[in-house]
Structures are given as structure tokens and as C-alpha cells.
Amino acid sequence: MTLDATAAGAAGLSLELAEPLPPEAPVGSDLVLRVRVRGAAGDVRGGDLRGGRIEIVAGEDLIAVAGLKAFDGAVSETAAFAVQAPATVTAFTWLIRFPPQEIGGAAYGECVLPVASQTRPHRTSLAVWAVPSPVRLAERFTVTVGAKSSGACALGDARIEVRDDSGAIAGEGALGQTPLPGTDALYWTEIALAGPRREGQQCWDVAFAATDVALPHLASSAQFGFTAVRPPEHRVAVTVTEDDGATAVEGVQVALGPWRAATGKTGTAHIDVPAGTYDLALWKPGFEAASGRVTIAADANVQLDLTRLPEELTAWD
Amino acid sequence: MSKTPVDAAPGKGPENRPHAAIDRRSFLASGAAVVAVADATAAQAAEAVSWDREADVVVIGAGAGGLVAAIAAREKGASVLIVEKNFDIGGRAMMSFGGLYIGGGNRLQKAKGVEDSPDRAFADWSRPEKPMGRFSDRALVRTWADNNLDLFDWLEGHGIKWEGYRGAPDRLDRNGRTRLNVVRWPDEPTTPARGSGFVRPLEKTARQMGVEILLQQQMTKIYRENALSGRITGIATVEVDDLYRPKTRTMNIRARKGIIVATGGSAGNPVFRTMFDVRLTDEYQAENSEWTERTGDGEIAAMEVGAALGATACQTTQDDNLITKGRMGKKSNGTITELYPTSRHFFRARALGLVVRDYQDVILVKENGLRFHDETASTRDYEYYAAALAWTGDPGKMNGGGPIWAIFDADAVAREEWIVKPPHVDPDGYFFSADTIDELAGRIVNEYQWRPMPAAALRKSVEHYNSFVDTGVDTDFKKPRPMYRIARPPFYAAWHTPALHDSYTGIRINTTAEVLDLRGAVIPGLYACGDSAGGFGQHGICRAATFGRIAGVHAAAQPA
Numbered sequence: 001m002t003l004d005a006t007a008a009g010a011a012g013l014s015l016e017l018a019e020p021l022p023p024e025a026p027v028g029s030d031l032v033l034r035v036r037v038r039g040a041a042g043d044v045r046g047g048d049l050r051g052g053r054i055e056i057v058a059g060e061d062l063i064a065v066a067g068l069k070a071f072d073g074a075v076s077e078t079a080a081f082a083v084q085a086p087a088t089v090t091a092f093t094w095l096i097r098f099p100p101q102e103i104g105g106a107a108y109g110e111c112v113l114p115v116a117s118q119t120r121p122h123r124t125s126l127a128v129w130a131v132p133s134p135v136r137l138a139e140r141f142t143v144t145v146g147a148k149s150s151g152a153c154a155l156g157d158a159r160i161e162v163r164d165d166s167g168a169i170a171g172e173g174a175l176g177q178t179p180l181p182g183t184d185a186l187y188w189t190e191i192a193l194a195g196p197r198r199e200g201q202q203c204w205d206v207a208f209a210a211t212d213v214a215l216p217h218l219a220s221s222a223q224f225g226f227t228a229v230r231p232p233e234h235r236v237a238v239t240v241t242e243d244d245g246a247t248a249v250e251g252v253q254v255a256l257g258p259w260r261a262a263t264g265k266t267g268t269a270h271i272d273v274p275a276g277t278y279d280l281a282l283w284k285p286g287f288e289a290a291s292g293r294v295t296i297a298a299d300a301n302v303q304l305d306l307t308r309l310p311e312e313l314t315a316w317d
Numbered sequence: 318m319s320k321t322p323v324d325a326a327p328g329k330g331p332e333n334r335p336h337a338a339i340d341r342r343s344f345l346a347s348g349a350a351v352v353a354v355a356d357a358t359a360a361q362a363a364e365a366v367s368w369d370r371e372a373d374v375v376v377i378g379a380g381a382g383g384l385v386a387a388i389a390a391r392e393k394g395a396s397v398l399i400v401e402k403n404f405d406i407g408g409r410a411m412m413s414f415g416g417l418y419i420g421g422g423n424r425l426q427k428a429k430g431v432e433d434s435p436d437r438a439f440a441d442w443s444r445p446e447k448p449m450g451r452f453s454d455r456a457l458v459r460t461w462a463d464n465n466l467d468l469f470d471w472l473e474g475h476g477i478k479w480e481g482y483r484g485a486p487d488r489l490d491r492n493g494r495t496r497l498n499v500v501r502w503p504d505e506p507t508t509p510a511r512g513s514g515f516v517r518p519l520e521k522t523a524r525q526m527g528v529e530i531l532l533q534q535q536m537t538k539i540y541r542e543n544a545l546s547g548r549i550t551g552i553a554t555v556e557v558d559d560l561y562r563p564k565t566r567t568m569n570i571r572a573r574k575g576i577i578v579a580t581g582g583s584a585g586n587p588v589f590r591t592m593f594d595v596r597l598t599d600e601y602q603a604e605n606s607e608w609t610e611r612t613g614d615g616e617i618a619a620m621e622v623g624a625a626l627g628a629t630a631c632q633t634t635q636d637d638n639l640i641t642k643g644r645m646g647k648k649s650n651g652t653i654t655e656l657y658p659t660s661r662h663f664f665r666a667r668a669l670g671l672v673v674r675d676y677q678d679v680i681l682v683k684e685n686g687l688r689f690h691d692e693t694a695s696t697r698d699y700e701y702y703a704a705a706l707a708w709t710g711d712p713g714k715m716n717g718g719g720p721i722w723a724i725f726d727a728d729a730v731a732r733e734e735w736i737v738k739p740p741h742v743d744p745d746g747y748f749f750s751a752d753t754i755d756e757l758a759g760r761i762v763n764e765y766q767w768r769p770m771p772a773a774a775l776r777k778s779v780e781h782y783n784s785f786v787d788t789g790v791d792t793d794f795k796k797p798r799p800m801y802r803i804a805r806p807p808f809y810a811a812w813h814t815p816a817l818h819d820s821y822t823g824i825r826i827n828t829t830a831e832v833l834d835l836r837g838a839v840i841p842g843l844y845a846c847g848d849s850a851g852g853f854g855q856h857g858i859c860r861a862a863t864f865g866r867i868a869g870v871h872a873a874a875q876p877a
Contacts, residue, residue: 123755125752125753125754125755125756125772126753127752127753127754127804127805127806127808128804129726129802129804129805129806130804130805131802131804133786133787146752146753146806148752148753148756150756180752180806182727182806182807183752183806183807184751184752185752186752186753186806186807201784201787201788203784220755222776222780223780224780224783224804225780225783225784225787226787227787227788253677253798253800255789255798255800257789258787258789260800279789279790281789281797281798282798283677283797283798283800285674285675285676285677289693289797289798291797291798309695310485310486311483311485311486311487317413317414317416
């Protein structure tokens with residue numbers, strides 16, 4: 001069926017859509033229609049059908065009514081009006097109907113134009129944040145998960161499931177009733193999770209089946225990673241100075257294995273770790289990145305120098 | 318072509334050479350020689366143009382070079398007219414940091430105990446071991462160095478106030494000897510950049526001296542007596558609106574003595590700049606284009622009457638800030654200087670843009686949603702630009718690398734203290750936000766994004782990067798210890814495509830700023846300076862001022 005085809009009625013009228021229906025539309029979404037009617041040759045009103053009425057019929061149901069408001073000398077037209085697509089995934093046909101009616105004393109017969117399209121489910125997508133790292137072995141922890149419907153549909157109470165890297169369910173939760181502040185419609189929840197059962201880098205899965213949402217939605221999934229560690233045993237004080245060996249550098253990001261801290265005013269960051277050998281990395285904009293390896297067997301003080309980048313590598317002028 | 322004292326200089330003792338490189342006598346001799354070659358046929362051709370205005374010297378462009386040239390010519394008694402296509406003066410210099418490389422042993426340097434001389438300045442700025450110094454025309458570098466002291470005094474005499482020497486090594490400066498910044502014009506309502514401290518005092522001086530400045534006049538043609546021979550006789554202009562669209566009113570302006578091209582270079586012209594680097598297609602924006610387009614108008618008009626280009630290798634040294642990482646979140650993203658939102662020019666900028674303080678806060682992806690380099694690369698890292706400008710699969714566009722997008726999250730916004738709404742960012746194609754990474758990819762709609770960004774690719778890039786934050790190692794691009802996940806909604810995509818900074822090639826000039834043709838001969842009556850002139854790959858205002866002043870003095874000395 002040609003979606004924007006015109007249909008001639010008994011009175012010689014013809015109907016058309018200003019814009020054809022999209023071939024596919026999300027379930028329950030608003031489809032915007034503008035209906036045009038062209039009068040028959042010799043029409044007593046010169047084709048001016050303003051004041052006339054247009055109906056949209058789905059099956060047995062009248063689902064929308066619009067008035068013909070504009071006339072350009074040949075064609076009468078409704079204003080744009082929205083009609084909601086079916087709430088299920090289906091092919092559908094609507095009848096655009098000019099019912100028999102009297103306009104300005106002239107009688108007009110019926111004219112009908114069928115138009116067709118089909119619905120598809122909304123998509124979903126996920127965000128996972130506030131993931132702690134590192135996480136202590138066997139200790140429960142929480143992550144925050146948000147889900148978004150491509151139609152910005154309400155997703156409150158929908159279930160989220162988290163599985164560990166063995167595929168076992170580590171936790172589940174239900175999305176809250178209000179979107180996260182600052183987002184359009186991201187429904188979210190904190191999920192308490194069983195602690196990791198092995199040491200090292202982990203990659204866990206989050207699944208949103210979206211089967212418990214009012215309108216049809218596609219499922220989505222996401223991954224998040226973290227590092228599982230043994231409890232700390234030793235305190236390491238990392239002190240960062242400029243390459244004069246004396247001037248403390250504040251605000252340096254210090255990474256010792258998976259642990260992180262920033263240096264304070266005295267140029268020192270404290271990090272608690274179990275015994276072991278770790279990569280140590282320093283980062284501060286405007287300085288050369290520095291890294292090395294340290295072995296921690298007891299409480300320790302580590303001092304490192306950072307070299308300022310030459311100004312010509314940082315200045316833009 | 319006559320020899321100036323500067324041309325003859327290298328044979329003299331290095332520390333004992335005279336600093337007064339502008340020698341009026343030699344200019345007059347040069348001008349006389351030029352007139353002798355003009356023939357009667359050429360003079361007749363010139364008669365064919367109907368002139369609406371005339372002046373001894375006509376300057377095209379009211380930026381650093383043009384204003385200096387105009388004042389210099391006026392001081393020598395010439396009547397001077399400047400045409401400028403913007404609705405305000407200032408050109409490229411207005412939004413600059415107001416830096417000049419100027420030394421030679423002046424008062425400020427002596428007060429700081431800095432040892433300098435024209436020879437030292439010359440040696441610094443022609444350093445062969447640095448690409449930035451390797452390809453410059455050393456006769457022009459020498460001329461610049463020899464004019465430093467005299468120009469310093471001249472600029473002070475015309476109201477320029479100095480903030481001071483930078484001190485740290487800067488570009489080819491070995492010891493921070495020659496990088497001097499001006500003081501911002503105190504009442505400048507348009508931009509906090511220092512450059513106003515150079516162009517506003519000169520504008521004031523020029524107007525007081527009777528230099529006429531015609532704004533919103535776009536030069537469209539340079540007239541020469543014959544197509545490729547004879548004297549330059551004038552220019553054609555068309556009045557333009559605020560978006561440089563031509564109106565109907567045109568003018569022919571006769572220049573009795575000379576025309577000085579000071580149009581600011583070609584960084585904003587994709588056709589012109591891709592002659593030198595074919596990768597620099599139209600997605601790359603010229604910085605400060607909200608003030609001045611720099612579309613190579615002067616170069617093209619001069620080439621149409623026979624001009625050659627000079628020292629084109631300076632344009633592809635892969636050194637200095639020929640390309641910059643730039644601001645983000647706005648189209649004209651090429652600089653860290655900005656306009657006030659209340660500025661009359663702000664409609665061209667549309668946003669202030671965001672500056673990334675710490676590149677640990679973002680990942681940079683191409684149009685395909687994939688990372689391509691360590692984001693912490695210096696703004697002078699040409700391996701970064703090589704990756705950014707590499708082809709990613711657009712079958713309709715084989716050159717250029719397409720848009721680069723900075724992807725970041727709400728935590729990065731908090732760490733950087735960015736304000737992610739107008740006027741700081743431009744949501745009309747250059748800044749997007751979404752609740753999830755998948756949605757963010759779908760929202761990116763931009764005139765240079767040839768296809769929708771694949772959402773799965775962007776999500777994978779972010780998840781992969783987040784895993785590097787956990788493991789501490791970026792196995793893809795070796796970013797130093799990735800520090801922050803991109804995880805907390807909302808998420809953002811900001812235009813972060815490289816931007817173009819200077820033009821280091823342009824019209825070929827000699828040491829008296831006269832334009833040379835393809836056979837090496839002077840084009841009588843045609844001068845060029847600033848970023849429009851080729852030959853000296855030095856960033857900043859001093860190159861423009863040096864050759865602008867030489868051009869103005871030389872042109873004024875020509876017979877009418």
C-alpha cells in the first residue's frame with residue numbers, strides 16, 4: 001500500500017497526508033499527521049472545505065478528530081495533530097476519513113484513505129556508576145545502575161540483575177520511581193552485591209530484561225570492572241617533590257596498584273595496601289608523568305620527584 | 318631589485334652593524350628603478366579603471382601589520398587609507414595573547430640583565446636544529462633582528478605598553494630573551510585577550526594622524542597595469558555585512574604609491590591551506606575566526622597579479638602551533654582566548670567553549686566512536702595530529718580526519734568545574750548530553766559528522782577505557798595511568814577537533830616587504846606583511862609589525 005496515496009471519494013474529493021507515516025515507529029509514540037483534502041472539479045465552494053471534519057479510525061475505534069483549518073486556493077488542510085501509535089508491536093492500518101458532512105450549506109460524501117505502518121519496541125540503555133575499586137575480597141559492596149528508555153518511558157520498579165564473572169547472580173534490584181536529577185529520564189537504583197570471591201581484575205555484567213515495563217522494550221546489558229584485593233596490611237606514605245627534591249607538589253594523583261590517593265599540601269599521600277609488589281604512577285597536569293615499581297613488605301615512605309613540563313609544551317600562545 | 322643595507326649585511330662584523338635597517342635613501346633608489354620599467358602601454362591600461370577613491374598608500378587589513386604599515390606610511394607624509402572587512406579593527410591580533418618576539422638589547426632587557434643583540438636574536442630565530450627555524454628565509458630573519466631595537470622604541474612611541482618578558486624559553490628563544498607581552502587595552506569591551514593592547518593604541522594613533530579606516534570593505538581584486546606586468550594601481554572592494562556577505566556597493570580605490578596586503582593569512586581557507594597540507598580539510602576551524610576569517614584574500618588577489626609564495630616549507634614543519642588541540646564545545650575552538658558574551662562579535666563565536674585542564678578527564682574519539690591516541694598528548698605533538706587527521710572510512714572524503722569528540726561524564730564536569738550550558742557550550746551541533754553512552758552517540762548530529770556515530774563502538778570504547786582505569790594500563794594508546802572512569806550520568810560529547818593557528822607561508826617578499834613574482838622580480842607597488850607574507854615562520858605580532866613598518870616606509874617613499 002502506498003502510504004501517501006490519494007483516494008477518491010464518492011463526491012470526487014481526494015485525501016492525502018502532508019508527510020507520509022514513517023514505515024516504523026516506537027510503540028505508543030505520537031505520530032504527527034497533517035491531512036489535506038482536495039475538492040472535486042466544479043465544487044460549489046471552489047474546493048474550500050474549511051470547517052469540515054477529518055477522522056482517524058483504527059479498526060472499529062475513532063481515535064482522533066481534526067478540523068480543516070487552512071485553504072490555499074486548491075487544497076484544504078488540518079493543523080498538525082498527534083495520534084498515538086499502538087501500544088503493542090504490530091503492523092497497523094489507520095483509515096483517514098472524510099465523513100459525509102455539510103460544509104457551508106454544501107453536502108459532501110465520504111472519502112477514505114488507508115495508511116499503514118508498524119510499531120517496534122523502545123530501546124533501552126544502561127549506565128553503571130559509583131563502582132568502588134578496589135573491592136575487598138568477600139566484602140559486600142554496592143554499585144548504582146540507571147536505565148533509560150529511548151521513549152523516555154517511566155521504568156520504575158523494573159528489575160535489574162548483576163552477575164559476577166562466573167555468571168552467578170551477585171545482586172538485583174528494582175529501579176526507583178524518579179529519574180536521576182540532571183537526567184531526562186534515567187531511572188536508577190543502588191544494588192548491593194555479594195563480595196568478589198577471587199582476587200584480581202573482575203568484569204561483571206548488568207542485565208535489564210525490560211519485560212516488566214508497561215510498553216514493549218528491548219533488553220540491554222552493560223559491563224563494569226573493578227579489582228578485588230586482600231585487606232591492607234601496611235601504610236605507605238608517598239611524598240612528591242619537584243625535581244629540586246624539596247618543593248612539595250600538591251594535588252598529584254598517586255596510583256599504587258589499584259589504590260588511589262591525592263597528595264595534600266605537604267606533597268604526601270597515604271595509601272594502605274597488603275604486602276606485595278605494585279606499579280606506582282604519579283599524574284599531575286603540567287608535569288611529566290612518572291611511574292615505577294615498588295615492593296611493600298612493611299610500612300614505608302616513598303619519595304618521588306616530578307619534573308615540570310617546559311612551558312612551550314603547555315602554553316598555546 | 319635594489320640591495321638594502323640589510324641584504325648586504327652578512328659580510329659585516331656581527332656586533333657592529335647599524336641597527337637602523339630602514340634606510341630611506343635605499344628605498345627611494347629602489348622606487349626610482351621600479352618606475353623606469355613601467356611602460357606606456359601599462360599606463361594606458363590603468364586609465365581604464367574608474368577610480369572612486371584614491372590615496373598614496375592603500376592598506377588591506379586593519380590588524381597588527383596593517384595598522385603599523387599605515388602609521389609608518391603616514392609618518393612619512395603619505396595619505397593612507399585602510400580597508401577592513403570586519404566591522405572593527407584588530408584582525409588576528411585582537412584576540413591574541415599580545416606577544417611579540419622582540420629583543421636586540423633594549424631597555425627592558427638591560428633592566429633585567431638579559432644579554433641580547435640583533436646577532437643573538439638572529440641566531441635564535443634561524444636555528445637549523447629546530448624545524449621552526451630551519452626553513453625561514455634568513456634574509457628576512459636578519460631584517461627582523463636588525464629592526465628589533467628601533468621597532469621597540471617606535472612602538473613605545475605610539476602608545477604600546479609592555480607587560481614584560483616571559484623569561485622562560487619560548488619557541489626558538491633560547492633563554493626567554495625575546496618573548497615580550499603587551500599590556501591589555503584597559504577599556505576593551507570585547508575580549509580579555511591582551512592583543513587589544515597592541516591594536517587599540519595603534520588605531521588611536523592612526524586615526525589621530527589622519528589615516529582613514531573604511532570598515533566592512535572587502536578587497537576583491539588588486540589592479541595591475543597589465544595582467545602580469547607593470548605597476549600595481551589600486552584595488553576593488555565590495556561592502557560586506559556582518560557575516561561578510563557582499564552587498565551591492567563596490568568601489569575602486571587607486572593607490573598612487575603602493576598597496577600593502579595585510580589580510581591575516583590563509584588558515585581559514587580550506588582550499589588554500591590544503592595546497593600545503595592536504596589533510597586540513599573543512600572541518601578544521603581557524604582560531605579567532607569570530608574576529609577575522611583569514612581566508613587568504615590577499616594572497617589570492619596578489620597571486621592573480623603574479624605574486625609567488627614564499628618559504629612554503631614553513632607551513633609544514635610539524636612544529637609550533639600550526640595546529641592546536643584547542644578549546645572544546647564550540648565550533649570556532651582554536652584558542653584559549655575568548656570573547657565576552659556581551660561582545661558584538663559573539664554571534665560568530667556562539668559559545669565561550671571549555672578548556673580541558675586535565676586530559677585524564679576525557680577520552681577523545683573520532684567520528685566512528687573509537688579512541689585514536691593518548692589524550693594527554695601535548696598541543697605540539699604532531700603524532701597526535703597525524704592520528705587525529707587520519708582517514709576513518711568516509712568514502713566521500715578521502716582527506717581530513719573528521720570530527721574529534723571529547724567524551725566525559727558528570728564527575729569530570731565536577732572536577733574541571735565546567736559549566737555545560739550556553740554561553741559556555743554550543744548545543745547547536747557542537748555539544749551534546751545524554752543519560753547513557755548509547756544515547757549520547759545517537760545525539761551527535763553535526764555538519765561534519767558524515768554518519769551517525771555507532772553507539773556500540775562508543776560504548777565499547779568507554780567500557781574498554783574504564784577497564785584501563787582499573788588495571789592501570791592503557792594497552793591501546795599508552796595514556797599515562799588512566800585515572801578516572803567515565804561512568805556517572807549524564808554523559809557529554811564536546812567538539813574537540815584540532816584547530817588551525819598560524820599561517821607560516823604566504824606571499825613571497827624581499828627584505829623591503831616588496832612582493833616578488835614567479836621569476837623573482839619585484840611587483841612594483843605591491844607589499845605584504847604579517848601572516849599574509851611568507852618567508853619567516855615566526856609566531857606572533859612582531860613579524861607583522863616589522864614588515865608592516867618596512868612596507869609602510871618603503872611605499873611612502875615611492876613617487877606618486
